Amino acid sequence: MNQLANKLDEALAGRVPARYLIPLFWQHGESHDLLATEIDAMHRAGIAGFVLESRPFPGFLSEAWFDTVEFTLRKAEKFGMKVYVFDDSHFPSGYADGLIERDFPQYLRQLLRMNYLDAIGPRPGVSLAVNAWQQTSEDRLFKVVAVKMTDNVDGLQAGSAVDLSDRVAPNGVLYWDLPPGRWRVCLFFRTREGGEEHTRNYLNLLDPAAVRCYLDLVYEPHYRRFKADFGRTFMGFFSDEPRFGSASSYEATLGRMPMVIPFDETLPEELAAAAGEDFTLSWPWLWFGDGEAAARARTIYMDRVSRLYSENFTGQIGAWCRAHGVDYLGHVIEDNGAHARLGYGNGHFFRAIDGQSWSGIDSVLLQNVPGFTDGRFSSMFCVSHDARFFHWGLGKLGSSCGHLNPTMRGITFCEIFGAYGWNEGLRYMKWMTDHFIVRGVNRLMPHAFSPREFPDPDCPPHFFAGGHNPQWRAFPIWSAYANRLCHLLSDGVHRATAAVLYHAEAEWTGGDFEPFETAVRALALGQIDCDVVPLDMLAEASVSDGRLQVAEETFEVLVIPYGQRWPETAKAVLQRLADAGLPLVWLREKTLPLPGESVAANKLVDHLRSCGQYDLTVTPAAPDLRFYHYQFADGDVYFLVNENLRDGLQVRLSFRDAKLQFGYDPLRNCWSPEPSKKEFPLELAPGESRFVIRGVAPPTESAWTRFRPNTVIQLETKWKILTATAEAYPQFTPFQEQASLGNLALPGLLPDFSGTIRYNAVVSVPPCAGRMELDLGEVWEVAEVAVDGVPCGTCIVPPYRFDVTGLLGSGRHEIQIDVTNTLAKKYGNNVYDRGLLQDPSGLLGPVTIRIE
Template identity: 40%
Template sequence: MSIAPLLWHHGEDPETIVREIEAIASSGIRAFVLEPRPHPDYLGPRYWSDVDVVLAAARERDLKVWFFDDGRFPSGWVSGRVSERPDLVKRHLAAHRLDVQGPRAGASVSAKHWLPDGITLHAVVAVRRDSVDTIDSDTLVDLTASVVDGVLYWDVPPGRWRIAVLTEGDRGLEDETAEYLNPIAEGAAAFQLAVVHEAHRERYGADFGGLISGFFQDEPRFGNGTGYEFQFGQPAEVRDGNPRDYVLPFSPALWARLVKQWGADARRRLPLLWWDGEPELTAQTRYTFMDEATRLYAEFQRELGQWCDDAGVQMIGHVVEDNGAHTRLGWGAGHYFRALNGQHMGGIDLVQHVQPGVIDGRRVGTFGRYDDEFYYWGLAKLASSAAHIDPRKAGRAMCEAFGAYGWHLGLRLMKQLTDHLAVRGVNFLVPHAFSPRTWDPDCPPHFYNGGLNPQWPHFPVWREYADRLCSELSGGTHHNDAMVLYHAEAEWAGEAMPFQRVLQVLMQAQRDAHVVPIDSLAAVKPELLIVPYAQRIPPELAETILALDIRTIFVDAVPQAFSGAAAAELMSRLTDHVDVVPLSDLAQLFTAAAWTPSEPQPWLRILRYDEKAFLVNESITETVDTWLTLPALEGHPVRTDLLASAEWTPELSGDRVRLRLGPSESCLLTWRPAALPDLPVRVARADLPQDGWTVSTRAYSDSKFRPVALTSLGPANTPERLAGFAGTIRYERLTDLTDVTAIDLGEAGETAELVVDGESLGVRIAHPYLFSVPHTHRRPVTLTVDVTTTLAPVAADNSYDAYVTLDPTGLIGPVTLFH
């Protein structure tokens, strides 16, 4: 059981919600995640009544159910009840600046403007300014004791000074989560569990671990501001042409930890969280803040996960990873691996992020500017790495996939994205989404859409493919060539190369690597650790490398300094121990290894799992045709096409295997005790004419095919043909299949079913559109090809479809007969 789609629940009537559950079950899916989006009476009588209906329908159909862990997105709202505990509402530390020129004896400054109701004074610190936003760390002075009734009394020394009024309160910069739970407050997890989890256990505890699998957590965050790109020292936003300083997540528990780290200097250090001072002190201050905040976040998560363990259920989900937010504040949770502490799977979200063939750079989409280097090379590896590094996750890597792609997402793109995820180690999918609202405008597509999605009859083909693929890549060992250090700690303290840049070089050379955080190094002790360039690293990293004698490569250069106090000789000892390799040369470390192609294949990806390999050509235009060096394994290699359920012995030459994959094609290579027959040699006999076809259409909302004035193959969505048509286009002709063993439809838009004299030869949802022809069909027959579009031609007027090009529809061809 490796697929559990989101089932949205808005408070629909029982008949409607049961209809949607029946659709899920009819596709062969055996589980779903029940998501209030939102429910109008979450945790109230109507909610429980509705959930009773859902569980009864699931039980009748032998489906497992996951509960969302809150009443709306994102997690942390706690059913709107956090206001009952003011001490648990999100709190923030803000810095307000006042720049003054000294000397000025007997000066006073009122801080009352920054102290409205609910906001308290935390500290007042003054520091000499070197420039507009650079401060002299040596002059930091704590003036908090000189504040009386909200007024600072101070003799300003000569020079330019900045007075930082630091306030604490519940006013952050993300209005949507203003009254959310503070995950780094003491008692936060207990409150969340008491309000949401215990309420579900009280009513449904007897089904925990059986009918009910667990809870799904969706994008919890610090939420001190909006956006993915938070960086210390930069304004959070610009309003009315003026920069506005960010606020930081805060709590008494965090302050206690900072005081323990900084001692008497604690308040004096705070301005360095906003303005640059002496480089090393600034870096160490920011690193310590992030380190302690994310450790507190991890403790919050651990408590939630422990409750689930004790209750016999699991906790899964993901944080905001977008554009590298997984290492940052704002919409992020600061540290991906710590934020998933307590969860039972690695988890990510693939929402409009990956477009086949787009591997780097920036592009604009519905949710802003996308960092394609991260999405393509890094995102999925976060989930699979967490799955294999953390024992409680047991190799399970989850992705909430396909949401917000728009109505142009059909089964072909779903197959491409499934391959993208699987070859990076993801083996549990949460498809987004099933909505009981027909034509729901909320983040389409919706797979069933009241039965109006024309590709819905073929949805089980994708489901069966994805289920089998995830099953093949579960419960075993994901082999890798190295581990790449997670870069969060380095980014907190200075310039840092993101881990995905290293992964790109390795993956384009058919090498694989897990991403490993510093916290896990001692437990996993990698044979080879690759550290992306970092201006500074924590001294703990150097100490671990040396203590465990880990073979380590630093990319491009060794660090310049540490982000914390370290022994004087530590850097020199580290430098003597490690090697430095330029990023562009990393792949050369593995040229003699198995799975090396006979020539460079930058589009070929290989996942090695137990004694099998999953291979994907991620090019949308080029064919991979190469010889791969095989590992020394017992048995005979067998190539399996999971989509067509076909397998054969590939062409071999000594210890090498011939691999040919068309654009976006994939296969599984396994070893069997006995060899299978070779793939029959197919010789192209002829292409069928592009003209002379009988064409009819069945619109997505219609039940009958109706003739149209077309007789030729080619793109159908053109102004002079079938522009604006969504549904199934049928092509028919009388064809002599004497000696024909296979038919290739060429290009189709987008799912295709081939029927010969009324007998279906199968459905293809993606390339190649190749069908085997049984020996019974050798006389002239009626050849029928049904090509089904997505709903985009009639529903693309939305922000989700606005940033993509739509593929041609219909049967484009050429249709080739093989003997």
């Protein structure tokens, strides 16, 4: 098979199929003409399709809605584009446009609240007005359990719990002879109050009948109307951030914060079956206590609610979609580790999205900011983003599920760019694209296209914005780049050295733990790649010749992040793998009596390399270099990114085997020869990316060699400056002339201007015979160059260098430089843009001619 060779030929020839970019397309009830204009723009930009999202649409599920769906389907069909439908009237999914609340209240979200009273005995003949603890008329008493305390805070004595439920009289009063000692009386109420208010009227995600009702209300009507389009143009549904909603928090770990918890009528039975005994006496340990009793109770509870969510919500919807010939896409809230918790979470990331056709994550609201790689940082919507999770964990979490879950076929999407503000231009977008794709994402869901009257204040940026976004002209450069990346990193198999154990079960126990991203970070800093693997998948995995096999992925070692406690199931799974010959490495400390060495995080890479467990070697050390190894039947690709936006790097890559190899620049879409078969010299500018292609013959065209100047001439000239907004372009208005270059977004210059700034100059160039480049220096942020009226190309990111060989011969020449900034200068006074420092505007230089 010539799979890789064919893909590279398609990329170089500009024939990459448009199937990788599927943006959100917001619907508010606009006219067909406006919708057609946006779809036309998407198609011209190489976009594969879109997700129709009510934002909100007046009358979701009405005839007007279905008319909009019909029109967009027909328009998309004309272009061969694909359409997905957001499965609710607004996010998060699970509201059914209010129909659950209105017509099926029995299916609304259920919660369990715990109130408690501390008392000291002995006190015979006491009573407690349990009914006085009811907070609403809908609250229903579930259980009353008393537990003896071991301290004056929250310690509970194992084996001391007493079920007092049958001692509550019909009048709502508990009658009891309080024994000697300090006791905590816990009152448990079934309730609908106390969780996240925003999702109060959402369906009960643990109840299969509730989810079936949701399918009947939202999915089935679409199928009845568009059955003939299912699997052809209507490709599936998209769920956005469904969650337990038991707290308005990312930190909702049992025993670590007071909260209500998810509940369902069948849950007590489920927990009893899992525990092998009545769970009644274990309920208090979900909130209080520590030690083995608390660890066991919390693990059983979290295991069951996360499985019920997986089976009854995602699993049921996914099965329905597969039965109807379409895909089911979506993502949950992963933020700050919520993926393994209650509250905004769903208990277990891999289970939560198990029924989906693709793995999915999102990065919105300034969750990924260059430079924030550790610790905490704030934005306008979160005072404490977990930088370690967002930088090292999020992308790997999503792509690992895509790699390891066979039904996902190696596909992971990221909903991306949303609510970063207008200051997020193509330069920032390219950085985010590289960040996620080098971590294994291979589909992008840009957020968003909005046909609403400009400027739509809802979560900018909007890419086309009815033609008002001045960077739209250069958007196809980004989309072509992103399509090429995804194309070369799809339909093959990811290759990584290490598997990292997903930490959810260690967190559930209530003990001290380190999240999986601690290990991912340690490995990435030393160029050892990994996937994150949950215990569920390890339980089904095999070991052959000392290598772990999960789906199509193989790993040489399993790295286990620190967990003070792990459930017995973990011990059994890990013991089986170790007995089969898989090397185990324990970060920080080994806490189970199993084989393997304990290694500090900062020594992990050295330890693995000493054991021969690595893919490539980088000399000298380059902690900002990321890589991703992807394999086809006829060869391998290594995608490499310099994540440092200030400093370039020069390193030598050493591979473990000798193969024919060459470099490929996916932004410039050209390749460069490399005679060595085992080493590769790599030079990357700040933020630059490159592929190393191994095992296939190089193409015959589009070869490129790195420019090595021996003469640099700085242009000293007068610049005539003109401006044009997106609406006025290409009609420019004179601004001023100046001899020096600098930031124009300053008082007295153009502080509020958004659009294109044109710099015209006449320069004299001495005679030269070699190749020539025009280097613009610092630019904010899209640059387009013409010499004597001849276009020389457009750059959306540094380095802003243009090949002008043959254009700048000796004599006088007219140079035209168009620099386009973002809409932040004119429209940045909003809640989204205030969260980012705004960049300068214009051409800052220095502008030089580089001669080889």
